[in-house]
Amino acid sequence: IKDSYLKRINQVEDQVQSYITVTEELANKQLKEYENKKDALLAGIPIAVKDNMSTEGVKTTCASKMLENYEPPYNATVVEKLNQAGALTMGKTNMDEFAMGSTTENSAFFVSRNPWNLDHAPGGSSGGSAAAVAAGECAAALGSDTGGSIRQPASYCGVVGLKPTYGMVSRYGLVAFASSLDQIGPITKDVEDSAIMMNVISGYDPKDSTSIADKKEDYTKYLKQDVSGMKIGIPAEYFELKIDPEVKASVLSAIEKLKEAGAEVEKVHMTDASYALAAYYVIAPAEASSNLARYDGVRYGLRSEKADDINQMFTNTRLEGFGDEVKRRIVIGTYALSSGYYDAYYLKAQKVRTLIKDDFDRIFKEFDLIVTPTAPSTALNLESEKDPLEMYHTDIFTVPVNIAGVPAMSIPCGFNDNQMPIGLQLIGPHFGEGKIIQAAYTLE
Numbered sequence: 297i298k299d300s301y302l303k304r305i306n307q308v309e310d311q312v313q314s315y316i317t318v319t320e321e322l323a324n325k326q327l328k329e330y331e332n333k334k335d336a337l338l339a340g341i342p343i344a345v346k347d348n349m350s351t352e353g354v355k356t357t358c359a360s361k362m363l364e365n366y367e368p369p370y371n372a373t374v375v376e377k378l379n380q381a382g383a384l385t386m387g388k389t390n391m392d393e394f395a396m397g398s399t400t401e402n403s404a405f406f407v408s409r410n411p412w413n414l415d416h417a418p419g420g421s422s423g424g425s426a427a428a429v430a431a432g433e434c435a436a437a438l439g440s441d442t443g444g445s446i447r448q449p450a451s452y453c454g455v456v457g458l459k460p461t462y463g464m465v466s467r468y469g470l471v472a473f474a475s476s477l478d479q480i481g482p483i484t485k486d487v488e489d490s491a492i493m494m495n496v497i498s499g500y501d502p503k504d505s506t507s508i509a510d511k512k513e514d515y516t517k518y519l520k521q522d523v524s525g526m527k528i529g530i531p532a533e534y535f536e537l538k539i540d541p542e543v544k545a546s547v548l549s550a551i552e553k554l555k556e557a558g559a560e561v562e563k564v565h566m567t568d569a570s571y572a573l574a575a576y577y578v579i580a581p582a583e584a585s586s587n588l589a590r591y592d593g594v595r596y597g598l599r600s601e602k603a604d605d606i607n608q609m610f611t612n613t614r615l616e617g618f619g620d621e622v623k624r625r626i627v628i629g630t631y632a633l634s635s636g637y638y639d640a641y642y643l644k645a646q647k648v649r650t651l652i653k654d655d656f657d658r659i660f661k662e663f664d665l666i667v668t669p670t671a672p673s674t675a676l677n678l679e680s681e682k683d684p685l686e687m688y689h690t691d692i693f694t695v696p697v698n699i700a701g702v703p704a705m706s707i708p709c710g711f712n713d714n715q716m717p718i719g720l721q722l723i724g725p726h727f728g729e730g731k732i733i734q735a736a737y738t739l740e
């Protein structure tokens with residue numbers, strides 16, 4: 297299997313550019329070492345890993361100049377779990393720098409392209425992972441999702457992306473962006489593969505203080521069940537937002553299919569998603585500004601040559617090492633956490649966060665799932681001008697899910713007239729991955 301995937305990488309990688317590093321040697325070595333793992337769940341299966349998850353002795357760059365030559369001395373827990381399951385590491389995928397962005401254009405190295413149309417972005421920030429799966433350059437990939445970065449690129453590339461419940465998958469060894477929102481999950485060709493990947497990567501990890509015990513399940517068992525009797529809520533206000541008409545029509549027709557399959561579908565009313573978006577763009581930058589303080593030229597990666605004293609070294613390292621979007625987030629985050637502004641921004645955002653979580657809890661007392669589009673449009677053209685604020689707006693359907701900590705999956709539900717994939721989002725209650733997989737499988 298490995299060789300056919302490597303061949304495919306050689307065929308298309310010039311155009312798609314999903315990988316920052318292809319680890320052919322490592323995959324060959326793993327194949328030899330895994331002789332005794334022939335019965336393991338992912339024996340010999342080629343998997344790609346987003347370049348913000350630590351891989352021992354293999355560059356982990358976060359698509360940043362800051363970490364361009366950084367080789368971690370240990371594996372992230374998810375990488376360990378893949379190895380234990382016999383998976384082969386095909387390489388590390390491109391992303392927006394430190395996972396900040398929605399197109400993968402914020403990578404400090406190069407742009408990845410959407411395999412469905414090379415003039416379009418694959419989405420982001422896990423754009424390399426989604427493109428690699430869609431182009432057949434790996435059997436499955438890992439992404440990370442802080443505000444939509446697994447689901448949105450999955451939607452744009454016509455594949456399946458699952459953001460698990462916060463705490464279901466260990467973040468140990470994931471380079472932190474916004475720790476209270478970050479979550480690792482699978483990007484796969486279909487729902488069954490997603491369930492199998494979850495069986496491998498989920499579960500308690502004492503090395504992650506937010507990891508949840510005793511909730512791991514066999515997710516493949518949900519593949520056999522149907523949706524009859526399931527109650528599905530359609531948030532009316534979400535569908536009134538600015539959505540591309542082709543996206544809306546395609547999502548609505550998928551909802552009809554759920555009805556035909558026996559689900560009870562009903563309109564629900566939820567808090568305006570723009571509050572979640574506003575809270576996200578305070579909380580995520582605030583946490584990022586704190587997490588990224590460690591890149592000071594002393595402990596990791598880049599150190600500026602142009603400095604006479606320590607303060608100048610610190611400043612110049614960060615000036616040279618970070619790209620524009622990362623700097624923008626650090627400035628916003630530092631501002632929101634400053635004394636005098638903390639109550640007005642950060643504290644307020646945390647209060648909004650609680651209200652949004654309560655809102656989801658209220659809906660899930662009555663409903664099994666919520667269905668929305670994954671994104672307001674299909675993949676953006678690489679040439680188009682992108683205004684940061686407009687870009688933030690495209691996260692409107694995915695961000696509330698991270699704010700509430702609940703799981704959600706994007707699955708393909710059709711194409712627009714230009715043959716670009718459209719994605720539908722299934723949102724579940726905490727630990728509702730099984731229900732999501734069940735409904736998603738019905739729609740496949």
Ligand code: GLN
Pocket residue numbers: 395396397398420421440441442443444445446473580691
């Ligand atoms: N687009 C969002 C952002 O730029 C989401 C990023 C993510 O989920 N990592 O913050």
